[in-house]
Amino acid sequence: MPELPEVETVCRGLAPWMEGSTLQQVRVHNSALRWPVQVDELQALEGLKIVQVWRRAKYCLVSFEGSQQVLMLHLGMSGNMRVLPVEEALQKHDHIELEINVASFGKRVVRFNDPRRFGCCLAITEPVEQHKLLASLGPEPLGSAFNAAYLHAHARNRKITIKSLIMDGKVVVGVGNIYASESLHMAGIRPGCAANRVSLARCEILVAKIKRVLSSAIEAGGTTLNDFTQSDGKPGYFRHELRVYGRAGEPCYECGTLITARIIAQRNTFYCAVCQT
DNA sequence: AAATTCTCCTGAAGGC
DNA sequence: TGCCTTCAGGAGAATT
Numbered sequence: 001m002p003e004l005p006e007v008e009t010v011c012r013g014l015a016p017w018m019e020g021s022t023l024q025q026v027r028v029h030n031s032a033l034r035w036p037v038q039v040d041e042l043q044a045l046e047g048l049k050i051v052q053v054w055r056r057a058k059y060c061l062v063s064f065e066g067s068q069q070v071l072m073l074h075l076g077m078s079g080n081m082r083v084l085p086v087e088e089a090l091q092k093h094d095h096i097e098l099e100i101n102v103a104s105f106g107k108r109v110v111r112f113n114d115p116r117r118f119g120c121c122l123a124i125t126e127p128v129e130q131h132k133l134l135a136s137l138g139p140e141p142l143g144s145a146f147n148a149a150y151l152h153a154h155a156r157n158r159k160i161t162i163k164s165l166i167m168d169g170k171v172v173v174g175v176g177n178i179y180a181s182e183s184l185h186m187a188g189i190r191p192g193c194a195a196n197r198v199s200l201a202r203c204e205i206l207v208a209k210i211k212r213v214l215s216s217a218i219e220a221g222g223t224t225l226n227d228f229t230q231s232d233g234k235p236g237y238f239r240h241e242l243r244v245y246g247r248a249g250e251p252c253y254e255c256g257t258l259i260t261a262r263i264i265a266q267r268n269t270f271y272c273a274v275c276q277t
Numbered sequence: 278a279a280a281t282t283c284t285c286c287t288g289a290a291g292g293c
Numbered sequence: 294t295g296c297c298t299t300c301a302g303g304a305g306a307a308t309t
Contacts, residue, residue, distance in 0.1 A: 001302060034285075034305085058303075077302050078287075093287085116286045118303060133305085160280065169304075177302070266282075267302070283307070291299080 002075040004141065004174030005214055007058045009221030010081050015053040017083045017108060018062065021100040022049050024107070030095040034076060034120040037096065041123040045069060050100070057137050057173035061128060069125055072133075076118025083108050096121050138172045141210050146172050148204035155195040155203060162198050163191035164265040166210065175210060177267045178245045179217070183210040185244045190276045191269045192262065217241070244270040 002010070023045055031037035048064040055061065060081070062071035073081070086099065086107045096112040112121060124131050139145035154171050155162065163184060166175045175183070184191045186209035189202060198206070220241060243253055248261035252272040262269050 003303095032286095034303090074303080076286090076304090114286095115288070116302085118286065158279085164280090167303095268300095279309105281307100281309075284305090286302100289300090292297085293295105 001077040001176065001178065002058065002079065003176040003179055003217075004055075004058055005179075005217035005221050007060060007075060007174075008055055008218050010075065011053050011055045011060050012221075014060070014081060014083065014110065017102060018050045018053050018100060018110065020050065021102045021108075022047065023064070023098060024101050025097075025099040027097040027099070028095070029090070029097070030093075030117070033095065033114065033117050034074065035122065037121050038123065042071070042096075042121070045071060045123055056128065056134060057140075057169065058176075059134065068127075069123055070128055072120075072122045072124055072128075072131070073112065074120045076114055076116060076120070078116040079112065079114035079119035082111050082113070084111055085109070093117075136170055138168075138170050141172050141174050141214055146207060146211075148200060148207050151207055152198070152200045152203040155198050158195040160195055161191060161264055162189060162193045162195045162206075163269060165195040166206070167265060167267075172210075174214065177269075178242065179210070179213050181245045181270045182243055183213045185271060185276060186213060188276050191264050191271050244272065246270065 025046055026039070026042040028037050028039045028042065031039060045064065048067055050062055051065045052063045053060065058074060060073040060075070075081070086109045088109070091113060093115045094111045094113050095117070098110040100108055100110060102108055112119070128134060139150070151172070155165055158165055163180050165171055166183070167177065167180050181191065183206065187202065187206040189198065189206060244259050247259045248270060249258050251257065252259055252275055255272065255274050257272050257274040259270050260273050
């Protein structure tokens with residue numbers, strides 16, 4: 001399940017291949033993604049030179065030279081993008097192919113694979129921040145706009161749990177179910193705690209932990225980039241470093257207490273009943 | 278307005 | 294072994 005670090009890793013893996021390349025051809029094999037893929041809109045991008053591959057929230061964005069159009073991709077929860085030789089055989093759930101001509105290298109194909117089809121691939125014409133899907137999003141978690149004062153201001157009037165709050169994209173983007181549990185454990189805060197009972201001081205700690213867990217996951221992702229172009233390469237879901245997520249009944253690394261699992265915010269949630277209050 | 282529930286989908290895991 | 298059921302999950306839409 002790609003969270004922000006995974007999307008960042010995908011974008012960083014795509015950038016050296018795509019930036020400076022020309023998008024030659026778009027092929028759509030299955031247009032039934034989260035939203036129907038508009039083939040003609042994507043094909044309108046053919047022939048354009050790619051200037052930048054970047055990320056906003058969990059969206060991967062591709063911008064083009066001399067065009068306002070932007071290619072917007074979301075990996076949903078099972079999506080992946082890989083750069084492959086053009087002769088590489090198509091695999092099950094390869095829904096979209098972007099054939100690119102890499103300067104002084106030759107052709108490559110970027111394949112979007114998504115078994116569960118919760119992802120999307122859109123060509124947009126308006127400025128990115130004005131697009132319907134991005135317009136009401138909160139700040140990036142790793143930016144300076146996401147700080148203790150900001151989080152506390154958004155927490156103090158809310159009755160929802162602190163876990164729900166940090167997973168709300170209108171408050172802050174990119175904190176998914178896994179890293180919500182992880183950062184709350186690092187901060188010593190119970191996920192089920194009401195947001196309006198979290199003090200400024202604890203917001204300070206939580207913000208720091210969110211930034212740390214996401215940053216180190218991105219760093220860990222960098223080490224998996226070598227696998228990025230391999231046909232059997234993993235996209236890099238960094239589960240090996242998780243302290244509480246998926247560890248119900250196993251001992252807390254801090255105190256040895258068995259990790260508790262509970263449904264909070266309609267999602268499986270993990271915490272240590274001793275370390276987190 | 279805010280909070281909660283529903284929805285899309287496939288593959289993995291568990292039960293018998 | 295194999296078929297069935299259950300569950301997971303990002304996030305917008307629908308509902309309360």
